[in-house]
Amino acid sequence: MASIHHSWRFVCCIFSVVIHCGSAIYHGYVPSPWTLAHATFYGDEFASETMGGACGYGNLISNGYGTDTAALSSTIFNEGYACGQCYQIRCVQSRWCYAGYTTVTATNLCPPNWSQDSNNGGWCNPPRTHFDMAKLAFMKIAQWKAGIVPIIYRRVPCNAIRKGGVRFSFQGNGYWLLVFTMNVAGAGDIKQMWVKGTKTGWIRMSHNWGASYQAFATLQGQALSFRLTSYTTKQTITAYNVAPANWKLGLTYQAKVNFH
Known part of the structure; x- marks a missing residue:
């Protein structure tokens, strides 16, 4: 070259x-x-x-x-x-x-x-x-x-190309939930995430790598909500009841909210 x-x-x-x-x-x-x-x-x-x-x-x-x-x-x-x-x-x-x-x-x-x-x-x-x-x-x-x-x-801003709510793709196992966040509007990035089951309080998730966050907790059988903070703007949004109680690993669930 x-x-x-x-x-x-x-x-x-x-x-x-x-x-x-x-x-x-x-x-x-x-x-x-x-x-x-x-x-x-x-x-x-x-x-x-x-x-x-x-x-x-x-x-x-x-x-x-x-x-x-x-x-x-x-x-x-x-x-x-x-x-x-x-x-x-x-x-x-x-x-x-x-x-x-x-x-x-x-x-x-x-x-x-x-x-x-x-x-x-x-x-x-x-x-x-x-x-x-x-x-x-x-x-x-x-x-x-x-x-x-x-x-x-x-x-x-990613608003022009990121329509609809934030999407969460689930991986992991019964004791470890690994979540990939996608379709993030606003600044497009995530600094911190929390997850909440219907039987738990808010659990702070740790950054795994890239756009993935993880929680070492038993969350199966509970509807899941997520809280996200933007890395750039520090703005926080909460997505309630994103996944139903019968959620499954390998599936992607979409919230109704975003950083629009």
């Missing part, structure tokens, strides 16, 4: 204009300023290699994330707390760029590759900020032949 020589004068011009534009506020969350980074892609046009990922969302198509997704370098993946966050990405200062931007959801981790130089193959090596996009998402901002392009990006 050819190396890219950077002169950021044009990019910084875009950057200085855009950050002064007004932005709507969603539950205290404002889109971030535009920031410089780079983007590559992985997988193919069928997105088979982008399914799953470190956030634990499983089949991204059936779970509503589609192919507008990206793996984040560990600098911004933040040990999984960035899972579900939404980013607008625009290709800049490259002959391969298309006009406009696309919006992606963070669904995976782009791990370091210390066998490669950070500027020549080790694109996700800290402290670099990097987006390894699903190929179909990358092709909305640049020609795929580019391989890697300079970009500007910003965090944005």
